Amino acid sequence: MHKDLKKYDHGTLVAAMTSADFYPHKPAEIIHKQTHISDVFLAGDRVYKVKKPVNLGFLDFSTLEKRYRFCCEEVRLNQRLTSDIYLGVEKITWDKNGYGLNTTGETVDYAVKMRRLQDEHTLEYLLVSNRVTESFINRLIHTLADFYNASALKKKERDQFGSFDAIGQKCRDNFNHLPDFSDTGTNKRKVQLIKAATRMFLDRHKELFDRRIENNHICDTHGDLKTEHIYNDQGVQILDCIEFNHTFRYQDTASDLAFLAMDMDFLGYRPAALFLLSRYVKITSDADLMQVIDFYKCFRAMVQVKVYHLQIEAMPSHDDAKKAEHVHEMEQYLDLAYQYALKMAFPVIWVTCGMIAAGKSTVAEKLAALFSIPWIRSDELRKTLFEELPDKSGKTGFEKGMYTPEATSLVYGKMLITAQAALEKGSSVILDAACRKQKERQDILQLARDTSANIIFVECRCPDREIKTRLKNREHQSTVSDARLEHFAAIRKSMDPFDHLSADVHMPVRTDQPLDSIIETILTGEHELLARQTAQKSG
Structure with a gap:
């Protein structure tokens, strides 16, 4: 030199x-x-x-x-x-x-x-300024899908980096570098639940992780996929991948996407993150991705907790203001990981219920697409069970034909059996049914207890005037539901009130507003309900 x-x-x-x-x-x-x-x-x-x-x-x-x-x-x-x-x-x-x-x-x-490149072209800035377009999201998804297809690892590397044991070890290594939070009891309890939820998920889903390997989802990924690294500049540009350690890139594509989705959640754009993931699932047919996404989002959020902890430890003792800022952000990531843990600890039974034409199926279909979970629709089950009837259109009087109380009991029984099969595999489900009677709701609550599932009754509430308008519009339409304006008064009278449901499981939602607003209300409210239920299960 x-x-x-x-x-x-x-x-x-x-x-x-x-x-x-x-x-x-x-x-x-x-x-x-x-x-x-x-x-x-x-x-x-x-x-x-x-x-x-x-x-x-x-x-x-x-x-x-x-x-x-x-x-x-x-x-x-x-x-x-x-x-x-x-x-x-x-x-x-x-x-x-x-x-x-x-x-x-x-x-x-x-x-x-x-x-x-200009900061104004980042996905982060586009989200904050409300300038993200569906076209850009679609281009981003196609870019990533093509990238992953071209980056699949060889079998030996897939087995090494995508194995159940390797993923479990990554989680344990990350937990070993966390602060002890001994001075904050609430944070310590959150870490304990996150650890327990991680272990439970791993124990229940070994076959799922094995299937991810078999289906070539272990790739040489980006590794640091965040909104600040994605640009809309002469096309989609994705910068700043991890170059310094290939083991951080060799992973499940779900883990890579989870980092991006988690970052969007952190910024406050969870509906947009779910939209992106659901579109990715649709174009790639990666049906298992949504089953592991909360697991990987939780892992990614806890990695951020670890990173902030290490940065705080390295800060000069006199830099109190910057240290306090880092502690605050670290705790925000911990809260986010806790939310994911609540969802992955136990499957969720979503029940979209309420009056006819209140928007139950519209909400259920949207949630099913966002979460990529089974949508079990009572109207379709009814038609399947009674397909031998001479007139299976079902356009009969109130509680006649395939709508007698006995027939409805059979439909709800079949719905619960179908849901149980999915829940026992660890999948959440959506039950789309009016649930007019208190007993029908109690049976679903019992299913939740039997399968250790969390449950949310999304009661779709809509003004009668709007419901009647929707029913009138149905008169000349072919719909799965047979409910018409002539049934309105009898069904309204037969509807048991929902006040027997505790606030821990009941989410009333106004459905005479745009669908995106309805979904945002549901996604915003789910955390508190799941937190209460999981806390009760955890003792």
Whole structure:
């Protein structure tokens, strides 16, 4: 090494790169950002990333040779999901005039050179500014689906990185690096439940993880799929994948997508995250993804808890304000992981119920699509059970034909048997039925107790005037439901009140509003109900 480099360290290089004179194109402004592993310099229309000379165990940038290797890897790997962004690796040199880029001096470090993108084009900004379009989400999904298809690992690697044992070990390793939260009893209880829910999910779903391997869902993924890394700039551009450790990229595609969905949840855009996931399932036919997504979102949120904990531990003792900010964000991620744990600890019986034409099936269909869970519809079961009737249209008087109390009892029995089969496999279900009678609701509550499921009765409430308008519109339509305006008064009179249901399981929802608003209300309210029920089960 050059004799004048005896005082060289990373700090002097960073100081030099904050000056416009360092760069051949002399940018008007330099913005310096940093992470715990890199220094990033926004220099006009270019970005230069320099790796810090650190060895953290899971990554090693401690030597010049290793930093060069991983700079090259960063460019190679990120070019998979970008176009004209990663421009190459530049030599950082030293000569008598000091540091420079690609001068004739001695090479002392390397920088990844990139075209600069605007923050206004990130998915994060688009979400916050309400500018995300369905078209962009579809393009993003297709980009990721094509990427995963081209990145499937060989069988030996799939078995190694996607195995039930490997996933369990990842979870245990993550838990081992968490703070003990001894000073906060509430947080400590949340961690205990998250650990218990993780173990329960793993114990119940070994076959599911094995099936993920068999169906080629273990891939060389992005590894750090967050909203701030996704851009709408001359097409979909996805930056900043993990280059420093391939074991962080070799994983289930569900884990990769879970990071993105979790990030969207954290920002407050859960309906958008569910929309993205449901569209991905639709175009890829990855029917199992939604069964593991909450598990992986919980894992990803707890990884963020660990990362913030490590950052807090490394902070100077006098930096109280920044430490308090990090503690707050760490606890936000813990709360998010807790919400996921509540959902994955026990399957959920969703019951969309209430008056005819109140929107039960519309809500049920949307929830079934978002969660990718079975939609068990009483109207369809009734037609199947009584298909031998001379007139199976069902257009008869109130409680006549296939709508007698005895016939309805058979329909609800079949509905419960069908639901039980799904619940025993660990899947949540949606029961779409009026549930006019208290006994019908009590039978569903008993099923929840028998299968250790959580349950939410979504009572669809709609003004009678709107219901009658909808029923009138049905007169000239072919619908699965046979309920018509002529049945309204008798059905309204026969409807038992829902006040026997506790607030822990009952969610009244107004359904004379846009469907997206209804779904957002349901998704916002589910956490509190599931938290109460899971707490009761946990003693």
